[in-house]
Amino acid sequence: MKAKLLERRSPFDKSFISDVHSYPHFLNVWHYHPEFELVYIIQSKGTRFIGDSIKPFQEGDLVLIGEELPHMWQNDPEYFQKESGLTAEAITIHFRKDFAGSGLLDIPEMIPIQQMLERSKQGLVFDRETALLAKNKMKEVHESEAFARLMLFLELLYILANCKNFQQLSTKGFVHPSEKNGDLRIDKVYSFTYNNFRRNITLDEVADVANLNPTAFCRFFKKYTKKNYSKFLNEIRIGYACKLLLEEGLNISEVGYESGFNNLSNFNRQFKSLIGISPSQYLNKHQRGKK
């Protein structure tokens, strides 16, 4: 399985697409597209994969995903149970860089927006205050027509461009294969890893996904990502462990096993080396933060 290219066609009378989605769960597919994607989560929670970032998502989150950046919104397991009664709702806007004609972003007044779009190559998540402002503006955009719709969208971009409290998601090291000689093997590896990190993955197995032997695979993976495969896998697992610690009410050993680690000592060690503190300290820190 590799990241799927999703193609959209704007209606002839619109320069960008806005939608309000309501499904039992989001499209559970690792994909990318040439449009920027602005998403506000109205309802539902789960795990958000953007480039090589893996983080929990919940209602109230606002994310801007850059063009060609692979991503996937994976709802929690209960969303996939029949008759769960749960729904995943979001407002989205898909737009291309030249949505208002070529050259618009080059004028001086648009520099902050241009810079924000540049930053979105790694995926951006905005603070709650900005998210709330943007949500209302996105609704207005969706409900408006013609010229007013375009003006509201520009106002929305202006709000986002002036937000100082944002976080970049994917690392600069993440390179989508479409940018590098069209080698889709790395894409297959990302996809395989995101779908299987909760269980034991052997080097032989993942090398097989890329149609290489383990030695060649190690070299190939490092060439593209500037990190070795086990480090990449551990980062995904620790990201998922953080989500479980904050959301699930599981104890630390359960979180370790649920995140794909077979051994608690290794889980503790990896957690500390990546996050800088032990799992228990992380939990205490965030529980105190909630009170």
Place this chain on the structure above:
DNA sequence: TCGCCCCGCTTGTTGTAGGA
């Protein structure tokens, strides 16, 4: 009981050489 550390064994990564 849980979280963490230590130690020995296993597995993965890297450097080098050579073949297609």
Place this chain on the structure above:
DNA sequence: TCCTACAACAAGCGGGGCGA
């Protein structure tokens, strides 16, 4: 140029045990 094979080294893993 890309891939494989091999050997040496590094990192990861699992079991056991200790302290709070």
